[in-house]
Amino acid sequence: MWPAEFDYARPSSVAEALQLLADNEDAKLLAGGHSLLPAMKLRLNEAPLLIDISRIEGLGSISNNGSLTIGALCTHADIAASADVQASCSALATATGMVGDQQVRNWGTLGGNVAHADPASDPPTVLVAFNANINIEGASGGRSVAAADFFIDLFTVDLEPGEIITSIEIPAHPHEGCAYVKMPHPASRYAVVGICVVLHKDGDSCSGAHVAVGGATVRAMRSPGAEAALRGSSLDDAALDAAAAALKDDIANDLIGDMSFPEAYRQEMAGVYLKRAVRAAGG
Amino acid sequence: MKLDGTYLFREKREQVWSTLMDPEAISGAIPGVEEFVPVEDEQHAWRAIAKVSMAAVSGRFTGQVRMSEIQAPVSYRLTVSGEGQGSIISGNVVMRLVERDDGGTVLHWDAEANISGKLARIGQRLIKAAANMMSKRFFGNLARQIREAA
Numbered sequence: 001m002w003p004a005e006f007d008y009a010r011p012s013s014v015a016e017a018l019q020l021l022a023d024n025e026d027a028k029l030l031a032g033g034h035s036l037l038p039a040m041k042l043r044l045n046e047a048p049l050l051i052d053i054s055r056i057e058g059l060g061s062i063s064n065n066g067s068l069t070i071g072a073l074c075t076h077a078d079i080a081a082s083a084d085v086q087a088s089c090s091a092l093a094t095a096t097g098m099v100g101d102q103q104v105r106n107w108g109t110l111g112g113n114v115a116h117a118d119p120a121s122d123p124p125t126v127l128v129a130f131n132a133n134i135n136i137e138g139a140s141g142g143r144s145v146a147a148a149d150f151f152i153d154l155f156t157v158d159l160e161p162g163e164i165i166t167s168i169e170i171p172a173h174p175h176e177g178c179a180y181v182k183m184p185h186p187a188s189r190y191a192v193v194g195i196c197v198v199l200h201k202d203g204d205s206c207s208g209a210h211v212a213v214g215g216a217t218v219r220a221m222r223s224p225g226a227e228a229a230l231r232g233s234s235l236d237d238a239a240l241d242a243a244a245a246a247l248k249d250d251i252a253n254d255l256i257g258d259m260s261f262p263e264a265y266r267q268e269m270a271g272v273y274l275k276r277a278v279r280a281a282g283g
Numbered sequence: 284m285k286l287d288g289t290y291l292f293r294e295k296r297e298q299v300w301s302t303l304m305d306p307e308a309i310s311g312a313i314p315g316v317e318e319f320v321p322v323e324d325e326q327h328a329w330r331a332i333a334k335v336s337m338a339a340v341s342g343r344f345t346g347q348v349r350m351s352e353i354q355a356p357v358s359y360r361l362t363v364s365g366e367g368q369g370s371i372i373s374g375n376v377v378m379r380l381v382e383r384d385d386g387g388t389v390l391h392w393d394a395e396a397n398i399s400g401k402l403a404r405i406g407q408r409l410i411k412a413a414a415n416m417m418s419k420r421f422f423g424n425l426a427r428q429i430r431e432a433a
Contacts (some may be wrong), residue, residue: 039339155338256412
């Protein structure tokens, strides 16, 4: 389990890192390394140069001034333990607390996680549900992409080779309840299905809902059908049945499956876990 | 694993067919293709090198692409075999063109893909989704070229 030989650079600023990326085709950014390094040890990636951005200052903090801004280098453990995250986006604390195991959470970063875009990972589903923005720096300046547009396909995101994710911003989104629930793979704990629900309530009725699904699909995605079924309902069993049916329709063309958990099974479980997520969110 | 799909074109069947038989169109549709040269003394066969980059996996695959069972202007079989990253990929796809009453053409493709070796062992949970995405990219690129050639 030794990687092929590679060069190593440790820039101290985003500008320096961008220059290194521009000068070295095939170089890879190293943040937490918990997806990249295993691939390198398996010789599935022989990057000639690793650009270690892990010590760039200013990318590792969480701030809350209306919207919640999470530096790209914040680890899953940082986020799960953050009082700010727990207060304004508790589903993200839940999801980051479910990634891998403690060792992975202590090293793996949110920026690396979204750049990698594993469809079975937990945080992207919550970011899509909360309309998060991915803030990106490149040679020609900065840009910001909505999470729903950022995740394009399996391991495919709206990020050019010369760009770096600097932070993830979650706009203020007052809500009465939110939850992330998942069916973990029994061996790997990756999400076979993961659902995030954000609820707005007016008394006992639901005045609006955001529903996002991951794990079962090639990318984290919203379900407009399920959201419409929940909106204006009293969140009774009939409304949840309708939302589950609509969710299953919405994801029909984007399902993934494998030998153990085929597409049809994941589609069915997405409906089951949607209901659990609504109840967990206080619906 | 089996994969399939359908594309609809406004163009006439002969037009779609000529793009499908054009080596440059096939080469241009392969994601990450770096080299595509005819095999000597053989018709309808090419040596190809493609750089594949997905997730943390990145590397070059070398292999061959072959056309067979050519029945102009209706159908043929495209066979792909390659190796890289300690893995062997092989696949073949039958493309079939059906004329529509409105003058357009439907392209049906039926593929069978196999991946063995390191990638299959490590990436088992996602290999089918990855093969699906690659096929869709290939046919998406092909469809774009057919529309552009019109």
